[in-house]
Each structure stands twice: as C-alpha cells, then as structure tokens.
Amino acid sequence: MAKVVLPRQLADELFGGRETVEVSARTLYAVVQALEALGPGFEARAGHALAMAVDGVLAEDWATPVGLDSEVLVVSRVAGGQAKP
Amino acid sequence: MNAPTGKLETPPASGYRIIGTRPVRPDGVDKVTGKAIYSPDFVAPGMLHGAILRSPHAHARIRAIDTSAAAALPGVKAVITGADFPDDESIIARDKSREMLNIARHCMALDKVLFDGHAVAAVAATTPEIAAAALALIRVDYDVLKPVMTFAEALAPDAPLLHEGYIGRGMDRTQARPSNIAAVTGHSRGDAAAALAGAEVVVERTFRTAPVHQGYIEPHACVAQWNADGQAQVWASSQGHFMIRGMVGPILGIPLADVRVVPLEIGGGFGGKTRVFLEPVALVLSRKAGRPVRLAMTRSEVFRASGPAPGSETRIRMGASADGKIVGMELDLTLTSGAYPHDESGGSLMSATLPYRIENFTCSGKAVMVNMTTTFAYRAPSTPQSSFAVESALDEIALKLGMDPLELRIRNAARPGDPGYYGLPHGEVGFLETLEAAKAHPHWSAPLAEGTSRGVAAGAWGNYGGPSSAEVSVAEDGTVIVSEGSPDIGGSRASMAMMAAETLGVPYEQVRVVIPDTNAIGYTMMTGGSRTTFATGRAVIEAAQAVIGQLKARAALIWGVEPAEVDWRDGAAWCGSGDNAGESLSLKAIVTKTSVYASQPLAAAGTVMAQGYLPGVGVHICDLTVDPDTGVTAITRYTAFQDAGTAIHPAYVEGQIQGGSVQGIGWALNEEYVWNAAGQMDNAGFLDYRIPVCSDLPMIEAVIVEKPNPAHPFGVKGVGEAGIVPPLGAIGNAVSRAIGQRMTELPLSPPRVHAAIAAG
Numbered sequence: 001m002a003k004v005v006l007p008r009q010l011a012d013e014l015f016g017g018r019e020t021v022e023v024s025a026r027t028l029y030a031v032v033q034a035l036e037a038l039g040p041g042f043e044a045r046a047g048h049a050l051a052m053a054v055d056g057v058l059a060e061d062w063a064t065p066v067g068l069d070s071e072v073l074v075v076s077r078v079a080g081g082q083a084k085p
Numbered sequence: 086m087n088a089p090t091g092k093l094e095t096p097p098a099s100g101y102r103i104i105g106t107r108p109v110r111p112d113g114v115d116k117v118t119g120k121a122i123y124s125p126d127f128v129a130p131g132m133l134h135g136a137i138l139r140s141p142h143a144h145a146r147i148r149a150i151d152t153s154a155a156a157a158l159p160g161v162k163a164v165i166t167g168a169d170f171p172d173d174e175s176i177i178a179r180d181k182s183r184e185m186l187n188i189a190r191h192c193m194a195l196d197k198v199l200f201d202g203h204a205v206a207a208v209a210a211t212t213p214e215i216a217a218a219a220l221a222l223i224r225v226d227y228d229v230l231k232p233v234m235t236f237a238e239a240l241a242p243d244a245p246l247l248h249e250g251y252i253g254r255g256m257d258r259t260q261a262r263p264s265n266i267a268a269v270t271g272h273s274r275g276d277a278a279a280a281l282a283g284a285e286v287v288v289e290r291t292f293r294t295a296p297v298h299q300g301y302i303e304p305h306a307c308v309a310q311w312n313a314d315g316q317a318q319v320w321a322s323s324q325g326h327f328m329i330r331g332m333v334g335p336i337l338g339i340p341l342a343d344v345r346v347v348p349l350e351i352g353g354g355f356g357g358k359t360r361v362f363l364e365p366v367a368l369v370l371s372r373k374a375g376r377p378v379r380l381a382m383t384r385s386e387v388f389r390a391s392g393p394a395p396g397s398e399t400r401i402r403m404g405a406s407a408d409g410k411i412v413g414m415e416l417d418l419t420l421t422s423g424a425y426p427h428d429e430s431g432g433s434l435m436s437a438t439l440p441y442r443i444e445n446f447t448c449s450g451k452a453v454m455v456n457m458t459t460t461f462a463y464r465a466p467s468t469p470q471s472s473f474a475v476e477s478a479l480d481e482i483a484l485k486l487g488m489d490p491l492e493l494r495i496r497n498a499a500r501p502g503d504p505g506y507y508g509l510p511h512g513e514v515g516f517l518e519t520l521e522a523a524k525a526h527p528h529w530s531a532p533l534a535e536g537t538s539r540g541v542a543a544g545a546w547g548n549y550g551g552p553s554s555a556e557v558s559v560a561e562d563g564t565v566i567v568s569e570g571s572p573d574i575g576g577s578r579a580s581m582a583m584m585a586a587e588t589l590g591v592p593y594e595q596v597r598v599v600i601p602d603t604n605a606i607g608y609t610m611m612t613g614g615s616r617t618t619f620a621t622g623r624a625v626i627e628a629a630q631a632v633i634g635q636l637k638a639r640a641a642l643i644w645g646v647e648p649a650e651v652d653w654r655d656g657a658a659w660c661g662s663g664d665n666a667g668e669s670l671s672l673k674a675i676v677t678k679t680s681v682y683a684s685q686p687l688a689a690a691g692t693v694m695a696q697g698y699l700p701g702v703g704v705h706i707c708d709l710t711v712d713p714d715t716g717v718t719a720i721t722r723y724t725a726f727q728d729a730g731t732a733i734h735p736a737y738v739e740g741q742i743q744g745g746s747v748q749g750i751g752w753a754l755n756e757e758y759v760w761n762a763a764g765q766m767d768n769a770g771f772l773d774y775r776i777p778v779c780s781d782l783p784m785i786e787a788v789i790v791e792k793p794n795p796a797h798p799f800g801v802k803g804v805g806e807a808g809i810v811p812p813l814g815a816i817g818n819a820v821s822r823a824i825g826q827r828m829t830e831l832p833l834s835p836p837r838v839h840a841a842i843a844a845g
Contacts, residue, residue, distance in 0.1 A: 009255030009270050017257065044182045053509050059549055061694040075507040076270065077433030077546030077613065 002070045004031060010050075010074065014039030028052055029062040031072055051077040102656070104799050107736045111578045111598065112350070121350040124306035124322040129377040132308060133162055133209040135370050136216035137363075137380065139204055139222050139390065142197035143232035143456040143764025144245070147196055147205060147225060154222040155208055163374035164223070164367045166206045167195035170369060171338055179335040182366060182408070187425040189336045191459050192365050198227070199247055199424035200458045201765040202389025212408035230763030232456040236419055238399055239265040239453045247424060247454045253430060262381040267452040268428035270437075275445030277402075280413025284404025286485045292474040293830040295757030296396040296421055298388055299463050300748070300776045303352025305391060306381035309367035313375065316343045317368055322351035324574060325611020330603045332361045337368055344369035347602040348572045355748065356462030358393055359613050388769040392461025393422035393758065395429065395635025397470035403478040409488050409496045410648060411479075413445040414438070418471050420452045423459035428452035432547065436810070437471035439498045439545040439700055440516050448506075456764050464745060465546035465806035469752060469813045473831065475813025476542035480825060490541050490818070491529065494704075495520045497587045515728030515792030515802075516545070516702040522790050523704040528638040535712050537721060544810025545702045548803040549614025550695030555606030555624035557585055557632050558688035561681055563673030565589060565596040567628075570609025571621040572600055575805055576737035580618050581625045583733055584799060588629040590656015591672050607692055615803030618733060619794070620695035626798050628691030630834045635687050640670050643678055645713040697796020699806030703727040705746065707815040711823040713844070716839025718754055718820060724786040724809070730794040730802030738804050742787040743806025751777045752809075753816035755832050 001021040008039070011019040015038060023034035036043040045051070053073040054064055066072060115121040120399025152164040170193060176186045193204045196709045206223050210216040221380035233239045235248065244265055254268035281287055293649070323329055326346040334341045351358065363380040370378040382390070402415040416437070418430050430450025449456060483490040498517045502510050520543065523529055533539055556568040567585050571577050578598040586593045601636055609621060633653050640658035641648040650662040657669040676687065708722040725746045732738040755775040759768045768774045813831060821828045824842050 007270070008271065012257040013255050041182070044180075053507075056509055058509060058696065060696045061477075073507060073509070075509075076435060078432040078435055078549065 001065050001068065002031065002072055004035065004072045004074065006074050007076065014042055025066050027062065027066055028054065028059055028064045028072070031066055032062060049077055051075050101587055103583050103593050104733055105735065106732065107734060108579065108583070108593050109578060111582065112573060115505050117547045123350045123352050124320070125304065125381045125499070127308050127320045127349055129308050129310060132377045132379055133211060133374055134216045135207055135209045135214070135367055135378045135380040136220050137204045137386070138206040138220045138225070139386065140194070140201065140203040140808065141765065142227055142229050143199055143201045143234070144230040145196065145198050146228040146230065147184050147198065148228055149226040151224040152206060153408065155219040158215065158219050158222060161208055161219045162211065162244050162376065162719050163209040163370045164206065165369050165373060166220065166663045167193045169373065170365070171336070175338060176336055176441065181336060185332060185335045186589050187363060188332060188360060191425050192362055200456050202386060202458060203424070204366065204390065207366050207370055209374045213471060218512045233265065234455055234457070234760055234764050236453050239455050247456065250834035251426070253451070260753045265454040267426035267454050268421035268430070269451045270428065270431040270434070271449035272834065273447040274508070275444045276655045277413040277415050277447040280406040280445035281402055281415070282297055284412050285407040286373070286482055287402060287404040288481045290404045290474070290477060290478060290827065290829055291398060291400045291517045292477060294397045294470045294473060294752070296393050296457065296460065297463070297752050297756040297758070298393040298774065299353070299357035300357040300751070301353025301355060301357060304382040304384060304387045305358070305362050306379070306631030307366060307367050308377055308379045309371050311368045311372040314794055315339065317345070319344065319346045319364050319368070320349055321346065321364060322349045322358065322572070322658070323611070324351070324354045324572060324613060325609070326572060326603050327570065327608055328359060328611040329361055333365050333368060335755040336365050345602050345604045348600050351574055352554065354574055356613065359462050359611050360392060362391055382682040384771065385769040388774065389766050390458050392459055394463035395460040395467055395470070397421070397467070399471055401474040403482065405482045405486065409486055409493050411441060411497045416445050416446065416448045416471065416474065418450040420450065420467055420470070421457065421460050422452035423457050424450070424454065425459040426454065427459050427461060429462070433467035433471045436465065437475050437548050438506050439500055439547065440543050440702060441497050456830060457758065459638065464748065464809040468544065468546055469749060470546045472810050473813040473817060476544070476811065477817050477829070479825065480540070480814070480818040480821070482558040491520060491524050494543055494822060495524070512697070512699050513795060514702060515790055515794060516543070518792050519702050519704050519726050519728050519790045522788060523706060523726045526724060526726070526788065527784070528706050528722060533708065534639055537708050538711070538819045538823035540707045540815045540816030540817065540822060541704065542811040542818060543702070543704045544807060544814070545700050546615065546699050546806040546810060548619070549616045550620045550698040551610045551616055552694050553609045553621040553624040553692070555581070555604060555621060555628050556688065557625065557628040557691070559632060559672065559676055559685070561676065563595070563676040564766050567596060567598045567625055568601050568606050569598065569625060570600070571612050571617040574612050575741055577617050577621065578733060579737065580622065580733045584622050585625050585629045586624050587799070589672055607690065615701055615805040616695070616698070617803045619698055619797055619803045620693060622801055623695050623797060624691040624693045626691070627693060628689045628736055631689030631691065632687055635685065635689065636672060638677050639679055639684050640675050642652055642684060643670065643675065685807045697794065699730065699794045699796070699802045701727065702805055703742070703807045703811050705811035705815040706818045707812070708821065709816065709819045710836060711718055711820060716835035716837070716842060717759050718838060720750065720782055722783055723810060724727035724788060726788045726790055727804060727807055728790045728792050728802060729804045731771045732789050733801060735789055739787055741785040742808040743785040745806065746785045746812055747777050747782065749812025750782065750816065753813045753831055753833060755834055757832050
C-alpha cells in the first residue's frame with residue numbers, strides 16, 4: 001500500500017482530519033481515484049491546485065508509477081493563474 | 086502570424102548556433118506599424134456593439150431589473166441579465182465544483198452585487214451610441230447593503246456575509262461556521278517558537294500592502310458569435326485560448342469542440358488575463374441577437390471589474406543567531422480574496438520562504454472576501470506581498486547584527502538539495518550564484534552619493550511546467566512552420582523559432598511560428614507560472630526531433646540505405662554506409678532533392694506534460710533619494726539579477742526582468758486601490774492610479790545569471806515572474822534606511838513617507 005501524506009487543511013476539509021492515508025495504487029492516476037473515493041472533490045482540486053511528489057520527486061504526470069512502498073506527498077501547486085483549466 | 090526577419094545581431098552562446106543570440110522579434114514590424122490585431126481591433130461581419138451596465142454599489146441586493154425600455158429602443162438587438170445565464174445547478178454539475186459558477190457570477194450578477202462595477206445587465210446594438218443609450222434606459226432596483234471593505238470588517242464576528250453559508254476551503258466543514266474567509270492554508274517544520282526563544286535577535290512586525298492592478302495597456306475585449314446550430318467562436322487576446330474555451334464551455338453548456346477560440350495579439354496580461362470576464366456575456370448576447378457581438382472594457386471597467394492583485398497583511402517574527410543564521414520564523418499572511426473565493430496564500434508562503442534555509446518555521450495563510458472585484462493572479466501571484474515582509478525582516482536583522490545584508494542572505498541561501506517548503510529537495514536552484522553575481526557587481530561596491538540610500542532584497546517564484554502541444558512541419562522548399570498552443574505574450578514566437586531552428590539545424594529566419602485556434606492544435610495550458618518557454622518549448626523540441634526522424638528516413642531513401650544507417654548531427658543527416666558513406670545532407674538539401682510524393686509528409690506533433698521545472702530567483706539593488714520636505718522618493722540606480730537557466734533570447738529575458746522590476750517599483754511607491762466610504766473605487770483611471778513611466782526611472786540594468794536546468798534540453802528555467810518579487814523589499818529597505826525608521830506599509834507614496842518623517 002502506498003502512503004499518502006496530505007496537507008492539514010486539505011485533510012480537515014475532505015478527509016475527516018486524516019493527514020495520512022494508505023491506498024492501493026500503481027500509478028498517480030490510481031492514487032487520485034482512490035483519494036477521490038475517500039474525499040469527494042479531491043480530483044477536481046488536484047487538477048489545478050495541487051501537486052504531488054512520489055518518493056520525494058514532484059510528478060505532474062499522473063501516469064507516474066507508484067510503488068508498493070512509495071510515499072506520495074500532496075502539496076499546494078505554485079503556478080501563475082491558478083484557476084482551472 | 087508574423088514572420089521573423091533580420092539577421093543575428095550577436096555571436097551565439099557557447100555550444101549553440103542560435104540559442105543565446107538576439108534575433109529581431111517576429112512580431113515587431115506589425116506592432117510598430119499598427120497592423121497587429123488586438124482584441125479591440127477585431128471586426129466580424131454583421132458585428133453588434135455590446136455594452137455592460139455595472140453596479141454603482143459595492144454591496145446590494147437586486148430587487149428587480151426592468152429592461153423593457155432598453156429592449157424597445159430601435160437598434161437594440163439583445164438585452165440580457167444574469168437570468169439569461171444557465172442556472173447554478175447546471176453549471177455546478179458540468180464543472181463538478183463551484184469555481185465556474187463563481188466566475189460566471191463575477192461576469193454577471195444574478196441576485197446580489199458584490200462590488201462596485203459588478204455587471205447587472207448587458208445590451209447589444211447596431212452602434213456603440215445606441216448601446217450606451219440603451220444602458221441608460223435599464224432600471225435596477227437595489228437594496229443597498231453595508232459594504233465590507235477591510236480585513237477587520239470582514240472578519241468581525243457580526244460581519245455581513247458576502248456568501249451566506251460559505252465555509253472556506255481548507256476548513257473543517259463539521260466545525261467551522263460560515264464566514265468571509267475564502268480559504269486557509271499553512272505548513273510548519275521544526276519548532277519555530279522554541280527557535281525564536283533562543284535567537285540572538287528577533288524582529289517582529291506587521292506589513293501591509295494595498296490591492297494593485299496589473300496595469301496592462303490593452304483592455305479586456307472580445308468578439309463572440311454563438312450560432313443557432315450551437316457552434317460558437319470567440320476572438321480574443323488572453324494568456325490562454327484553451328482557458329477561455331475551458332471556462333465558457335462549462336459555464337454556458339457548450340461542448341468544447343463547438344467553441345473555437347481564436348487568439349489575437351495581446352497587449353499585456355501579467356496574470357490578469359488568465360480568466361474570462363467578458364466572453365460568456367458576449368456569447369449570451371450573440372445567441373440572443375443572432376449576430377456576432379463585441380464587448381470591450383473601458384479603463385474604469387478594467388480597474389473596477391477585472392482581477393487585480395490582493396492586498397495583504399503579513400505578521401512576521403524572524404530570529405537569527407549572532408552569526409547571522411536564521412533560526413526560526415513565524416509568518417501569518419492574510420490576502421484579499423475580493424468578491425468571490427480566490428486564494429493565493431499557499432503559493433505565496435511557499436515562494437517567500439523558497440530562497441532561504443529555515444529549519445524552523447510556522448506559516449499560515451488565509452484569503453478574506455471583501456466587496457471589491459475578485460482578485461486574481463499578478464506575476465508571481467501574491468509573493469511580492471509576503472516577500473516584502475521576509476526581506477524587510479532580513480534587512481532589520483542585518484542592521485541589528487551589523488552585517489552586510491547581502492552577506493546575510495548568502496549565509497542563509499538555499500542550495501541544491503536543501504529541503505524546500507514541503508521538505509522536497511531543491512533542484513539546481515541558482516540563488517547562491519545570483520547573490521554572488523550581485524555581490525561582485527560594481528553597483529554593490531559603488532560609493533553612495535550624499536543623501537542617497539541603498540536597499541537590497543531577493544525574491545523567488547516557484548515556476549511551473551505542465552501540459553503543452555506543438556507541431557513542426559517542413560514546407561516543400563525547406564522552410565519550417567511551428568504551431569504552438571501558447572499565445573505569444575513574452576516573446577514565445579521568437580523563442581520557439583529559435584529552439585526549433587537550433588534542433589533542426591536551420592537558420593532562425595527559416596522558421597515561422599503560428600498560434601492556431603483551439604480546434605487546430607492540442608490542449609495547451611495557459612501561459613502562467615513562467616511555463617511557456619520551458620514547457621511549450623519542450624513540446625516544440627520533441628516535435629522537431631520527430632521530424633528529424635522523418636528527415637533521416639528520407640535521406641536514407643536518397644542514399645539507398647537503411648534509416649538506421651543515417652545519423653543526425655550538427656544539423657544534417659550523415660550517411661553511415663554504402664557508396665555515400667561520410668556524406669551529409671542538410672534539411673533543405675533533403676527536402677529539395679525529393680518530391681512531396683516521395684514519402685510521408687515531414688510533419689510531427691509534440692505533446693508534453695513538462696516536469697522538472699525549477700524556480701526563478703532574483704536579487705535587486707536599489708539606490709534612491711527621499712526628499713524630506715515632500716516625501717518624494719526618486720530612484721537613482723537600479724540593478725536586477727536573475728537566474729534564467731539558459732537565456733534563449735537574452736533581450737527578451739532582460740525585458741522580462743526590467744518589466745517585472747518596474748511593476749514592482751510601482752507597487753512599492755505609488756500604486757493602490759483607493760476606496761471611498763461607499764466602497765467605490767475613487768481612482769479608476771491612469772491619471773489617478775499612478776503607474777511608473779519611463780521618465781520616472783533610471784535605466785533598469787538587468788543581469789542574467791545562467792545556471793541551466795537539467796530537465797530542459799537547452800536548460801530553460803522560466804523568467805517571467807521572479808523579477809516582480811524583490812522590488813518591494815529593495816525599495817522598502819532603501820527608504821527605511823534613508824529616513825531611519827522601518828516602513829511597513831505600501832505604497833511608499835509621498836504623503837505616507839512625509840508623515841513618517843514628520844512623526845520622527
């Protein structure tokens with residue numbers, strides 16, 4: 001199971017305060033789907049306001065592989081003009 | 086669109102033929118001869134002229150709108166209100182969030198106006214004069230409410246709520262009560278309180294900045310056409326025509342393939358053209374009138390109803406050891422959200438802390454809704470505000486410790502591998518090199534003239550990569566066409582042509598770049614986060630490399646060998662076997678030696694999700710004088726240093742650094758939204774909203790530092806935004822040193838500086 005670490009505010013808002021969750025996923029895409037199931041609204045947020053790092057490396061492409069023991073860190077995204085799309 | 090012309094003016098950078106040179110910009114001739122078509126210039130056959138009625142009240146309920154007299158006026162072809170837009174539920178259902186609904190309601194109010202200038206109705210008529218006359222005939226019955234204009238008013242326990250029932254993003258919905266807080270964010274590492282308790286020196290201050298506008302010269306404008314068959318077209322300048330498509334589609338329920346957005350020349354954006362303000366309104370008018378409709382904002386409308394940068398209040402506590410090591414920091418940032426929820430505090434906190442190694446910090450941020458137009462991105466969104474606090478505190482620590490302020494920053498500079506805000510290690514960030522360049526520059530060691538003060542500050546912006554599309558094709562005569570999905574805002578036609586030419590081994594003048602409409606190229610994220618040269622550049626290079634594969638195959642055909650026997654180097658195909666072994670063919674030679682029927686067309690697409698972006702970092706030195714009798718500040722010398730990775734076209738890079746510097750100088754010295762007691766903007770024009778002009782400033786010397794990005798084939802990092810971050814601190818520090826007291830509120834306008842001097 002991959003370990004996902006969430007920002008406190010996002011955890012409070014969407015995940016009942018859980019800052020760490022474990023998901024079964026082989027790609028970042030699957031991580032996003034698993035988190036959407038746990039915290040509806042996550043996927044829409046992830047697309048334009050969040051970034052994710054797999055094992056310490058920022059990975060914008062959701063096709064990025066995720067290992068069984070991977071740690072996925074969810075962070076705010078920095079980009080000019082943050083509104084989607 | 087616009088052919089590049091002219092010869093290379095400077096020798097190429099080391100190892101490259103074209104990268105690092107300064108060819109003539111491809112859009113220059115059209116722009117200086119008035120032929121370039123900006124949004125307000127575009128004309129469609131049968132076009133109507135639209136106009137928008139805007140609220141004079143900052144906060145009011147709309148009891149009723151009577152448009153009957155306007156609709157009856159001869160020449161009026163359509164009148165609309167918020168009721169002509171799709172209902173809330175359908176927009177939310179299409180968007181799966183409330184974000185597009187908020188954008189729609191910002192474009193046109195439904196039952197409540199939330200800022201001075203909020204649109205309440207619109208007309209389309211055969212002439213602008215008839216449209217204006219029709220607006221005067223519309224009757225709006227308002228129930229005027231108390232405006233909420235300040236953080237204190239908005240956060241008071243009994244504050245009127247702009248959005249009843251709204252609970253801010255990042256707040257626990259089971260605990261929080263509805264409020265005017267749009268969002269909260271934050272992050273911490275180590276134990277800041279304990280570290281500050283043990284610090285040799287501690288600075289604690291609260292800094293404030295006013296909302297400011299991007300000040301682009303071209304106002305928002307568009308022409309839109311929405312036909313009875315459901316297909317729509319929009320002609321507009323923006324920072325991303327796919328952004329326009331992606332917003333009007335879900336707002337109005339139009340399938341995206343039915344919305345064709347054609348990019349026009351842009352007269353400045355700086356983050357302010359990354360959302361729609363007029364396009365949905367023009368489309369609804371067009372649908373009702375059955376004809377294309379133009380809408381264009383006046384300057385007053387731009388100030389009152391587009392998306393300026395947030396005002397801010399930043400409380401900082403920063404502590405350092407006796408030898409100048411920053412041991413801890415607490416940073417609490419509040420930003421103006423404006424009428425609808427918009428939060429930039431997360432990126433602001435991340436970028437303000439980016440330049441330094443700080444082991445113990447607690448950062449918190451929030452955005453607060455008030456009755457002004459919704460704030461939005463402005464070049465390094467909201468980082469100048471928080472960085473002003475950080476850089477001012479650093480300056481005060483340097484004074485307390487008797488340290489050189491540049492040495493203090495070098496002492497604490499983040500290096501590659503150091504943990505960033507979230508603990509992720511920095512890549513090849515060039516902050517130390519940029520600081521060293523500033524230290525070695527003659528400006529830093531130049532003696533100060535009497536009455537002159539010097540300030541220094543640094544700043545960073547995280548930058549971005551993301552999705553981009555491009556296509557490269559070779560014409561029958563060997564010239565090259567690049568199509569790219571990013572509008573040309575800061576010179577991307579030149580930089581894309583240069584990267585394609587460098588990759589293909591052809592002259593720059595042989596490459597033409599076009600920016601097709603949304604139905605003619607793959608999705609490309611809008612220009613923001615200083616991403617275009619990095620991300621779209623990679624798409625262009627990828628497409629050019631695919632074309633090289635096709636060229637090798639065609640060269641193999643000519644030589645009668647297998648494609649695997651052909652190598653590509655130094656801009657030419659080289660034969661590796663057979664009778665022609667050792668011979669080479671240039672791109673042009675390959676193309677002209679073969680018929681178009683000889684093989685597949687020489688054309689390929691490049692699509693990327695560009696990763697590996699690195700921050701932009703800058704250091705600015707400012708010399709200035711302060712007139713003690715008037716409080717007027719005059720900048721006498723200004724030098725800006727910035728790490729560009731590799732500068733593809735150094736003149737454009739220098740322009741970005743200079744432009745960012747000047748906008749930051751305006752932010753620091755003069756610019757601010759001024760409200761009256763009713764919440765109306767009192768300075769909605771360039772006569773009263775004072776942006777710097779050339780006669781106000783000395784030449785801004787731009788110094789490019791180049792520490793290449795390993796994740797880009799040519800080393801690009803992105804340079805569009807970091808230049809606006811340091812000026813607030815550099816000028817604040819110089820003025821504070823000049824008058825002997827710490828200035829904590831911007832702008833440092835003559836009345837404010839004079840009052841500080843008088844107060845002693």
